[in-house]
Amino acid sequence: MLDQLSMSTARPSRAMLLQDRRTFETFRVWQVGTIGGRGYDAVAICMPFFIAGIVLALLSVRALDAYALGEDLAAGLGRKVWLDRTVIAAGAVLLAATATALAGPIAFVGLAVPHMVRRIIPARHATLLPLCFGFGAVLTLAADVVGRVIWPPTEIQVGVMTGVLCCPVLVLLLLRGRRM
Known part of the structure; x- marks a missing residue:
């Protein structure tokens, strides 16, 4: 049932892509990734998320060093496991999302x-x-x-x-x- 739903949703999208050559070409290029063709406006939109991701990643370096020893030992060293995981994951998600939004x-x-x-x-x-x-x-x-x-x-x-x-x-x- 779910596969039928996804196929019926994909058909109109595919038809729209094939009608407009430029839209199809943009989609195809984005699908495999490209670092060309982006203007400063796209970079400006993504910059706050990129900066936030960098800050969170750099704030996580001590936690990452502690977790390299193992989670139990890191907790024994006083690391707040839930908070550290949240900050590390948020930084990684922001950086990955920004890169994907800009380059595919x-x-x-x-x-x-x-x-x-x-x-x-x-x-x-x-x-x-x-x-x-x-x-x-x-x-x-x-x-x-x-x-x-x-x-x-x-x-x-x-x-x-x-x-x-x-x-x-x-x-x-x-x-x-x-x-x-």
Whole structure:
């Protein structure tokens, strides 16, 4: 029953997308992710949420260090588990939502980058988080540039390129079977 409802809801949406070529192209590009074509107005709308997410993430570094030892030990150190989880989750949700609103669903960056950075530096979150932010941005930009120049005049979307670049890292992590 639920699948029939979803299909009947999807049909009119698909028909509207196919009628207008520009709308379809915008949807297709957003569906795989892109960092091009956004104006300052979209960035300005998302900026307060981005700043709030960054502030919450940076306020969470001590809690993240404590939870790296285990939840029971963190609680024994005086951490308020419910409050810490709420602040950490709110920061992560704000940052992920802002990135998705601006660029679409760009795959694997948030999963692979922390593991890449953690291999380079110690696991203190006060240094790990800012480096992950920077390295994630550089990796996304590099994937976009490679996607634009690899097969001219066509362009491979950044979401596809980040999948190509980050997927081997995640596969290696799975094959090693250990936490980094």
